[in-house]
Amino acid sequence: MPSSSKNNGVPMTKTGKFALGVLCSSILAACSLEPNQLQSTTTAHALAKPAVARSDAPGLSARYAKLRKQQIAQVDYKLSVTIDKSGDAFSGRVVADTQFRRNLLQPLTIDFAVGEVEGVQVDGKSVPFAYNGQFITIEPAHLKGRKHAIAVDYKHAYSNNGSGLHRFVDPVDGEVYMYTDFEPYDANRLFPHFDQPNLKAHYTLDVTAPKDWSVITSVREKNIEKNGEVNHWVFPQSKKFSSYIFSLHAGPFTVWEDDADGIPLRLFARKTLAEYVKPDDWFTFTKQSFEFFQKYFEVDYPFVKYDQVIVPDFNAGAMENVAAVTFNEAYVSRGEKTQAQRMRLANVIAHEMAHMWFGDLVTMNWWDDLWLNESFATYMANLSLAENSEFDNAWENFYQGTKQWAYGSDQLPTTHAIQLPVKNTDEAFANFDGITYGKGGSILKQLPYYLGKEEFRKGVSNYLKDLSYKNSTLNDFMGHLGKAAGKNLDAWQQQWLYQAGLNTIQANFQCDGDKIASLTISQTAPAEYPTLREQRTQVGLYNMEGGKMVLSKAIPVIYKGASTEVTAAKGEACPQIVYPNEGDWAFAKVNLDKVSVANMSKHINDIESPFTRLMMWQSLFDSVTDAKLPLDQYVSFAVSNAGSEENINVIRLVSSHLGTAYAYLNQVAMDDTKRTQLQLAIESFAWQQLQSAPAGSDAQKTWFGTFTGVAHTDKALANAQNLLRGELGIEGLVLDPDMRWNLIALLNRHLYGDYAQAIKSELEKDGSDRSQLNAIAAEAIRPQQEAKTLWLNNLLENRDAFKLAQLKYAASALFPTEQRGLYEANVERIVGALDEVNASDASEFVGTYTRLFPLNCSEQGVKQVSDILDSGKQLNPLLEKALKNRRYKNQQCLNMAAAIGNSAG
Structure with missing residues (x-):
């Protein structure tokens, strides 16, 4: 990847001379003017001093974005991109037809992270420029008019971390696939442009790509020109929208087609995954969502066609690119989906579709309204499922998933107001959290009860109609709701949106x-x-x-x-x-x-x-984490009472709590005999429920997952190994490839049996990328110093040799709760890498690094994190947030341990 300090065109030293020359020319010109003209020119030069200087740092600040919005009235892009199967970089040319609000008094910057700039032209004429690896700078002297066509020829490396234009090679058949992921500030890794949400644009794209590939973007192609081994895809101009939801996906995908009342639908997946995709589910859920949203919003779907692309190595669950939504391959199960998994798929399909109206058609002005974008889609997806799907327990799932995430986040030291200022794009990335999605979605859920359901719906509809293709703020949204309901919502906003914290x-x-x-x-x-x-x-x-x-x-x-x-x-x-x-x-x-x-x-x-039972069980476990109900008492109560439960949502909740309780028991200070008894009770109960659950049921699959997380005795591990080998069977339990990897990870976690051979044998049968990632996790989880050394080396020193997805799997597996001794042996090295990680502009890697700080239920664990936080270092917002939350969780665990001790006393 090109160095971020590389400068193309005019070297930085020449840029200074160039600016000085412009100033001298202006002064000489002013000397020939009349006195009153001289005075006005001097004033103009005073105004020309940068009001907001842009630093060389990665990312974009709110202050600078505001300045640039004042400079630019309108922009549209013509983008040509050439991609191939074997290269390590792609090339492109972008022409930004730009209209300025007034003559420029300050330099214009064009966002473009870590690429190569081969030339810049204004209205067809090459001009000097500076490039610092983060943005291109053009001086005002070369942009004297109100309208200019600014062209940039460039190259950029393909990404292997899921951001920008990501390139993936399928290890099974060698096919290459590409996709883009941009939010909040990575669209400029595809092409140079003004990468901020309130500079919406039309896009006219053409792509040169291998002849056997599909190319997907926000519109359908109008022409494909064949030229030997490549095709030239030509797309018509798109609707107007923000660049973070522009897209370019390409590869030899398998494609399925359907129609939603006149809206063309396509579904894409790579060839080696296609056999596991169930297009009937995808299209059914898609059609149901369209049916609900178009009626609810009273606004027709605005973007003509609707593609959904299932992609590998994806960093999020899904992304609402205009008319070309991307989905994580985790939504494709290689076995029979449970009802909960099908509902999660339906939910994410509805969530991303809701964004087509709320987010894509009407878009936040800046990232301080990110919460509203995500919260609204979260609420609307669940409402869609509750009112127009086969799932009659959608709100129960919302309660035990989204709402518990929100409650947990709102009790952390890093909780924040739902609406808060976002200084820069790094902070925007850090704000993708349980407050942004979960709490915001939850308070939107209670608003219809407060305002009236029809009043809420009408307010939303009017908001979308009035602000289509524009940018908006929170006040626009709340104003439309209040007007529809005949209520002043100022006090409600102050209480709910501008104040943090959870009431009891x-x-x-x-x-x-x-x-x-x-x-x-x-x-x-x-x-x-x-x-x-x-x-x-x-x-x-x-x-x-x-x-x-x-x-x-x-x-x-x-x-x-x-x-x-x-x-x-x-x-x-x-x-x-x-x-x-x-x-x-x-x-x-x-x-x-x-x-x-x-x-x-x-x-x-x-x-x-069942919903009430669900809430009662959750209330019990809340008492445990609040150190009011001792953990040992909860475990005893659960294994004594949960066996007769038949509702799958309650089963899922209690089984999850028992898995969490097992992990806490590995950490809390308590009598070892009592610890052993409690963990054995959890293990035995999970095995018993696995065997007694109805054959082939969702409950059986749920208890299988719990068992592979809590099994630890020789007897249980022998059962796991025999299940893997096919020497032991449970009626109705069919092990899909991912379930087999759960068992293999378990054997490696405890170094049981032929654990190493199990990895090798499974990879010989299944060489897919998902299996390779699971193999990495299975190796990293081994309680051996050599395994920890190897993967810490890869994570902290050799990470450029790995995809981000591989590093994530390793980091997540390295230190399970029972391996605290190994963590303590390596913590000095982990902390030693902090400064380098903190200086990184790769937010996704920073997030991966934070996974190396596991639960450490000890005074020393609290102190280790405190020492970092109290050192006075300016930490990356994502890193600081993760460390504060880890310290809180460590202390919470200590409090839980004290509650056990008090109970015993």
Whole structure:
């Protein structure tokens, strides 16, 4: 890859001389003017001093983006790109037809990260320029008019880290595939341009590519010209949109086609994955989403066609490129999908489609509104599934997935207001988190209860109609909602969007005989985030009837402040359980009162509603992580009560909690005999549930995943090895390739049996890239210093020899919770690499490095991270955030250990 300090065209030393020459010429010209003309020219030169100087650092600042928006009124791009099968770089030419708001007084910069600039022309004439490896600079003297065609000829290396134009070689058949991924600031790794969301443009693309490839972008091609071994793909001009959602994908894909009420649909996957793709599911979910969104928004789909491209090595789940959405290959299972996996696929399809309207058609002005972009798609995807799909438990999945992510994130030291200033694109990248997606989506979910469902829908529709093809701000969105509902939302915005932190609510009640005498909702807030909020919830009253704990009454109420009396509850039957967020309307953590806790503990399996059981189980585990309920007591309760559970969502939740509990038990300080007993209880329970689950059921697959995460005794490991070899079978359990790798990783994690041969044998049968990545993880997880040394070398010294995906798999596997001793033996080396990593402009690698700091439940573990954070170093936002959260989790684990000790005492 070219050095980031490389300068093409005019060397940096000449650039200074060039600028001086312009200044001298201006002064000489001014000397021949009349006095009043001289004065105005001098003023102009005073204004020419840069108000916002752009630093040579990677990325883009909000301040500079604002200046450039003031410079540029309109821009459109003509882009020609040549890609091939074997090279390490691609070449291109871009012509930016640019209209300026006024004559330039400051240099113009064009974003282009770590490429090679071969020449710059303005209106067909070559001009001097400077290039620092991050952006091209053109002096105002060469842009004297209001309209200019600025052309750049360039080269750029293909990416191997999933950003920019990523190149992938399939290890099975040697075929090459390419795709782009740009958000928030990597579109300039495909072509030089003004890479900020509020400089929307039309794009006219042509591509020269190998003749057997498909080329995919935001529009369908208008012509393919054949020229020997290559084809020249010519595309018509696109609609107007931001460059981070422009795309270029290419390769010899397998393609399936369909139609959604006149909208052409295509689905692409690489050849060696095609046999596992189920296009009927993809197209069904796509059509259902189109049917729902076009009716809900009252705006026709704006981009003519809709392609979905399944790609390898993808860093995210999916990306909403205009009319050419990319999806992680993880959404393709090599075995039979569970219902939960099918729902996740339907959800992500709906999420990315929602962005076609909210994000692509109407786009945030700057990255401070990233949360609204993602939160809205998160909420709308779940609403689409709930109202127009086969999945009748969409909101239960939202609760146990998205909402728990949000609750967890909002209790971390790095929580932040949903709406906050974003100084630069590095901060934007760091803000892809549980607040941006989860909390924002959750508070949007409660808004229709507060405003009215139809009022909310109408506000959204009017917003999209009024601002199509434009940029918008939060105030635009909230203004449209408030107008549709006839409510002023200023106070709501202040409470929910500009204040961080999670509130806790609890119902407190008294009965007079068999009737409620009083019931109040109390609300508290953490000391560091003391805001008390207002929202609408339901209070659920539960009683035993006919052997079942049933909902006898649900009372809607708007609560606010420290205490709210629920007057409608007075006179109702005295409840055995009160749940103050019935139906999950509100965004709040729930504390159960003592009476409800006691009855819930006795009747957890008698609760009629699966959703209520789900919330009760979650409330129990929240008590564990809050160090209120000792971990050992939770484990005993779970293995005693979860065996009779039949609802798959509750099974998934409890099995996940038990896997987490097992990991904590590896770390917390406690009596070793007790630790051994508890871990054996979890292992035995998972194996028992695996064997007794209905053959071929989703529950069986769920318990298989739990078993491979908690098995550790010789007996359990022998069972795992025999399952892998086919010497032991469980009725209905069919091991797909990925499940086999789970077993292989388990054997390597404990150095059991022929663990090394298991990797070799599996790779001989399945040489796919997914298998190769799993093989890396299986090697890295071994409790051997030589394995740790090898992969730390690769991660910290030899990373250029590996794809980012390979490094991610290794980093994630290196230090499981029971290998704390090996982590301690290597932590000095990990910390020693921090300065180099911190200086990196590769955000995805910085995120990979943070995986090398695992849970370390000790005072020393807390101190190790504190020493870094307290050193005074200016840390990359992503790195700083990860370390703060790790310190918090380490301390949380210490608190949990103390709770076990207090319980034993």
